[in-house]
Amino acid sequence: xxxTTQPPSMDCAEGRAANLPCNHSTISGNEYVYWxxxxxxxxxxxxxxxxxxxxxxxxxxxIITEDRKSSTLILPHATLRDTxxxxxxxxxNAGGTSYGKLTFGQGTILTVHP
Amino acid sequence: NAGVTxxxxxxxxxxxxxxxxxxxxxMNHEYMSWYRQDPGMGLRLIHYSVGAGITDQGEVPNxxxxxxxxxxxxxxxxxxxxxSQTSVYFCASSYRYGREGxxxxxxxxxxxxx
Numbered sequence: 001x002x003x004t005t006q007p008p009s010m011d012c013a014e015g016r017a018a019n020l021p022c023n024h025s026t027i028s029g030n031e032y033v034y035w036x037x038x039x040x041x042x043x044x045x046x047x048x049x050x051x052x053x054x055x056x057x058x059x060x061x062x063i064i065t066e067d068r069k070s071s072t073l074i075l076p077h078a079t080l081r082d083t084x085x086x087x088x089x090x091x092x093n094a095g096g097t098s099y100g101k102l103t104f105g106q107g108t109i110l111t112v113h114p
Numbered sequence: 115n116a117g118v119t120x121x122x123x124x125x126x127x128x129x130x131x132x133x134x135x136x137x138x139x140x141m142n143h144e145y146m147s148w149y150r151q152d153p154g155m156g157l158r159l160i161h162y163s164v165g166a167g168i169t170d171q172g173e174v175p176n177x178x179x180x181x182x183x184x185x186x187x188x189x190x191x192x193x194x195x196x197x198s199q200t201s202v203y204f205c206a207s208s209y210r211y212g213r214e215g216x217x218x219x220x221x222x223x224x225x226x227x228x
Contacts, residue, residue: 032215034215041222042221042222043204043219043220043221043222044204044206044219046215046216046217046218049215087156089215091214091215093213093214093215100145100214100217101159101162101173102157102159102215103156103159104149104156104157104158105156106156107156
């Protein structure tokens with residue numbers, strides 16, 4: 001699976017958009033980009049994933065560059081409860097041998113302040 | 115739905131003792147897995163299962179055994195606990211066939227081995 005690079009930490013003001021970048025320059029054609037977050041002491045929570053098109057759900061938006069070498073997770077109106085570690089993970093879906101083996105790196109610590 | 119449940123929440127063991135960490139899910143997910151998270155680190159995959167009767171090793175399987183006799187349950191056994199196994203253990207589950215990346219995590223078991 002491709003390796004990802006994320007900034008170690010970011011700050012965001014409450015109510016503003018939080019834009020979390022991720023670099024995955026070695027991503028393969030059959031690999032998806034997944035985002036998870038882990039709020040202190042809790043289990044990780046799935047947020048969103050995509051292959052090459054931009055995706056949006058009730059939690060966030062995912063923007064993937066045309067060359068697929070990087071992506072940005074956008075929390076449109078960050079709240080204090082969004083303070084967490086955010087993980088960007090690259091994973092091949094069905095047909096690959098990854099079988100859901102999520103590889104968690106260090107992630108980005110997002111701090112939302114009042 | 116209760117989602118993914120784990121018991122116990124906390125456990126203290128002495129070196130050499132054995133125990134079983136329980137994990138259950140009520141979402142009829144085929145895929146289940148166990149991760150450990152050491153302080154300040156990302157999660158690492160221990161074992162996983164793609165269905166009842168099928169298990170395989172992850173990144174850090176030594177010292178742990180698993181079995182999958184039912185779709186709902188995926189217990190993790192520590193055969194002879196060591197201080198290096200002090201960690202937080204998370205169980206996760208998902209559907210298969212292209213959806214393994216969307217995993218639901220339990221609340222974790224915090225294990226201390228003295």
